[in-house]
Amino acid sequence: MITSLLVANRGEIACRVIRTAKAMGLTTVAVHSAVDHDARHVHTADRRVDLGGAKPADSYLAIDKLIDAALTSGAQAVHPGYGFLSENADFARAVEAAGLIFIGPPAAAIEAMGSKSAAKALMEQAGVPLVPGYHGADQSPESFRVAAQGIGYPVLLKASAGGGGKGMKVVQHEAELTDALLSARREAQAAFGDDRLLLEKYLLKPRHVEIQIFADQHGNCLYLHERDCSIQRRHQKVVEEAPAPGLTDQTRRAMGEAAVRAAQAIGYVGAGTVEFLLDERGEFFFMEMNTRLQVEHPVTEAITGLDLVAWQIRVAGGEPLPISQSQVPLLGHAIEVRLYAEDPDQDFLPASGRLELYREPALTAGQRIDSGVNEGDLISPFYDPMLGKLVAWGENREQARLRLLDLLRKTFVGGVRTNRAFLCRILEHPAFAAAELDTDFIPRHAAHLLRPSSPLPDTFWQQAAIAFLHGEPTERRADDPDSPWADRSGQRFGLPASYRLHLHCNGEQRVVRLDPGLTVADNRAAIRNGATLYLSWDDELLEVTRFDPIAAADTRPQPEGGLIAPMNGSIVQVLVKPGQAVAAGTPLIVLEAMKMEHSIRARQSGVVKQLCCSEGDMVSEGAVLVEMEPHSSLAGEASERGSVQ
Template identity: 70%
Template sequence: MKTLNTLLIANRGEIACRVMRTAKDLGLATVAVYSDIDRTARHVREADIAISLGGTKPSESYLLAEKIISAAKASGADAVHPGYGFLSENASFAHQLEAAGLIFLGPPASAIEAMGSKSAAKALMEKAGVPLVPGYHGEAQDLETFRAAAEHIGYPVLLKATAGGGGKGMKVVERENDLHEALSSAQREAQAAFGDSRMLVEKYVLKPRHVEIQVFADQHGSCLYLNERDCSIQRRHQKVVEEAPAPGLSRELRRAMGESAVQAAKAIGYVGAGTVEFLLDARGEFFFMEMNTRLQVEHPVTEAITGLDLVAWQIRVARGEPLPITQEEVPLQGHAIEVRLYAEDPEGGFLPASGHLDLYREPASGPGRRVDSGVAEGDEVSPFYDPMVAKLIAWGENREEARQRLLAMLKETAVGGFKTNLAFLARIIGHPAFAAAELDTGFISRHEADLLPEQEPLPDDFWRAAAAAFVISDGEHMRHDDPYSPWSGRTGWRAGLPNEIVLTLRSGETTYPLKLATTDDASARLQRQTFYRKGDVLYLKWNGVLHTVRQVDPIAHAGAAQSGHGGGLTAPMNGSIVRILVEAGQQVEAGAPLVVLEAMKMEHSIRAPHNGVVQAIYCSEGELISEGVALVELEKETPP
């Protein structure tokens, strides 16, 4: 047996905190690494030892293997857990750890090399007789090769980073005219996220389900599958809802997919936790997509239905222990559903958000309830890393019980300081089609009208509820020594003043003046509303959406000077400028890309909203910019 006393987690956020939790339960000391921007992050606070990597972007910190290894040696760590993302599927990193005498809580480097490249993995599966989606997985990476392959396959096609995952470096291309730009952008994203720009292209299968098999292997030749997960509900090719087991799978189909996954793992001498991902069509046919040679984000739903701790298994397997159960002994108890809470704007095309976490409330703990998070109130969510804030996991005796429990957990959750997908998640889990398990990867687009309803002006009842909440929560002028004093009341009464309170409130871009009679029972307006008061800011949940409300001085507000560039295009989020595609004086057509912005490890193109002439450019490549900053001045073209 190998000695394993101190574990370094080469990651950040919720996965680092989750790995530490199990490591500490097993009596291990934990080591965190952090970038400059993460120096006060939760995973740093919770570790026994914390070592700085410097830098801000992943390429300056979490992606530098030599810095991770130096931190491991400095801390006296025996082993390294890679989490997911970053270096978790980097074969060179695994080789370097082995050379440094460190235990890697992942598969052998040879297995990563075989499956870490999507192209190599598909070639291997083809030899093994596993059905593949038609595509090109070759070495040539020039535009003409991809153009010929796409024409042969037939549009639409899907570009994917061979070394990637999590939607990074992935683009759907509907027509040939879009291929060049999509390929260039996908290659840049892949290089930034994984240090490898190689791509593959395959047929974009319409209306598939995304079903994956959790496999686990030890160092003694044993390998088994721990049931399956359905991860079909995705946005921007990234999962947002996962559940286990997959609804509607027969015992025979589960066994067939599971045995195929185990066969794939054994073929490459796999060790540890891994996931084999399949596309499943309506006829029950499945096609190999890829193998993730690491622990998955959605592993908690598998833990919920099996009662197993997969991180504990990783540690024991790394020590050389055999798997504790056989395939026949793998439990399958009840149903579990997980949602990923992201800092993002669903109504704004799911653009990532960042900023200060002014308010953070997690749901109450209890049977069948689990929250994996890497933040606490007061933390910063930076634009340099994945925008996931937390994962909410609910378990029940059956799917409906798990669904209802998750809805209750979402209702209890509150995040303030930036936009999130919280209300969007609640609409998914509460949707009749989800309740009926009508799942496929087109779920969000098919039900977009329900999941992303048009934003309507907030009604008068909202503003009156907000005013009442301000009155109830405002203790600045109350007497606390005499509860019977009129000065301690919350009715708004004041001696010698009018029998009303005049307030001017602001939420978003809307300012709303109103009068609240002091005879009103303010608390009666809030019987069914949830609100939080943080200093001068009120957070009021209305129809499932948390709104930020402030009191404003109407005179000062009316006289405030308006600033900004007329006709200017502004940054939709914090990030860095990757490319500037135009210059001052250039004439552009509507839809033309002007600036490419990178945030949360993904690229976003700022496009011309209309035909026009570029008047000025207010940014430069490599510059870090904040949300709302003007980037380009575009004068609208005047019709002749």
């Protein structure tokens, strides 16, 4: 029986595992990097161990440090969470070699499914249907080129050693293949320490449906129904729900049984997920198996009433599964959204910075939040930008959808850009309400989901001014409390009372005049935090501040021609040289942040005037990376030089 465990992870999954383990009476140990020394999961645990470092390679990916932390803290078992080393066979072996219990599958099972190429070969032998593709040992560009030609474009490159969208690239034409291979390899190496890739046929309008399986050490294995994870951006899941809408009992059973065969083929133990692509005809194809607990496991818990983390701990301790397949409940419907620090309007660029505001509402029936952050936390560029998961259960899908929308609108985050409004628009969309789901949902409805910024209306500024006034301090002068000059009523002798506020929001400035006695509309959420007002508007939580008009008049616009870093990160590649002419849209710099690569492209045609960064540099958001000179100015200079000569 396990009595103490170390959680080799961070964020909301570490918090979840620690809470469950403590509820079971176990002693818990949290590990943390130098960046995470004051993180929420650290304060949740009974003990803490400092791994040092900031980058994952120096902390959460450092196997020796984690094993040493477990041994020195007296932990009996290690829970890997998800991400980082959760699907690393070497880590599982190191845990077992140290005399500790690994709360996950055997290393051999991780290894079997850790290579997507080998996994597909195994699944073919087990009779599980596969997507056409190439998963051979020859990793040369020519092998991929020949395979892609044989399969037919578009094709999908995937990291062989992991998931989560890292190392995944859609290639529409052969001309894109070489660059896509290089980028996918770099992402795979950075995320998983393994740059091997595989290639698959990119199916049109598929649904992403996965089966939750669970196996014990006594040969028992069952499936806990399915989840639909079709709504994705950058090949990463954004919305997940269970059960999958419109799935027949026959298809559910066929997919579940195929998933169990997949698990039994590799001697699996513990929680795992077998992922399938489901086409419009109802045919399904094996994608991969995640040999760990998934981010979206709460929706399975919601429709079954089971605690999968508690099951993990008990199964790792040698206990048999407590129920059989026929006893697995299927109750109602559940939907989950992932709340990310990112900017949906800028191609979902991750956002970093300080959480100046983080407020979770009081939960009502069917609502749940799994988060790993607190107000004041620093969101760093080193880790995944997910802040937490919001989940709602209902007796039917529509009730779950409305409960989740209510939960999302009452969760407030400020200081960093988030996808909160974007998630609200997904849940509100008629196509989502009608369960019209496939992996192209976001691109298809981008015009509604991704709204370009526009000037804020007068009604917004009026509401902001009213909220500011009601949030102002009410103290009166201590030396003369009855003085009319100490009153904030706006009264002026011989003139009507009024207020004038200078406000700033989203790059706009406005002078707002108000009559006293006005109140904030009931449907607007306004939160005052220090000098900043957070006002909910069209599902966005906008930051409003007051500004000094005299100081503002002295500001100067920034010079044109500089391309800046959209976020904190490290420079992976510099693709141009000073003096090089480039066309609009040409990639200039490749920036890595939060385990993903992002290309910085030329906004217009021109010539590279100066490079302000080098490969390997860490850069801060807003730092100038490249100075550009437009063609027009160069043409003028050339003309002048020509006339002189």
